[in-house]
Amino acid sequence: MVKRVRGSRTGRPIMVLLDLLGRRWxxxxxxxxxxxxxxxxxxxxxxxxxPTIVNGRLAELREAKLVELDADSGYRLTALGKELLRLFLPLHAWSEKWAKAT
Known part of the structure; x- marks a missing residue:
């Protein structure tokens, strides 16, 4: 089944991910x-x-298997969420250089 998202008629995984990551918060x-x-x-x-927004975004992140709720410690990144974060760290480092240059 194709999951339709904003900006995509195909539901390709990259479009679904970018749609999720583009949501506020x-x-x-x-x-x-x-x-x-x-x-x-x-x-x-x-x-x-x-609280409504945070709850909604956490639900979306949980559905996407990027965040999970641990009864003892609270919300945490899943293995997929940690992998996604590792992919963003070089972008974070680049943005620091960019901010100094502008």
Whole structure:
């Protein structure tokens, strides 16, 4: 079954991923989970979004298998989520250089 997303008629995996990552607060949630699990309230406080938005984005990230909820420690990145984050780290390093150059 093809999953339709914004900007794509094909539902190709890259388009589905970019659609998810382009939603407000998604990348910020992934970033805040990069070092350690966090409870819902802590995530909400860190990113400054409403509980409804945070809950919705976490649900989307859980459905995408990038985030999971551990009863003891809170929300954390899955192995897929950690792999995605590793792919973003070079972009983060580049953006630091870019910011200094502009």
């Amino acid at each position: 998604v990348l910020r949630i992934v970033w805040e989970l990069r070092e350690e699990p966090r409870r819902f309230r802590e995530l909400q406080d860190l990113i400054g979004a409403s």
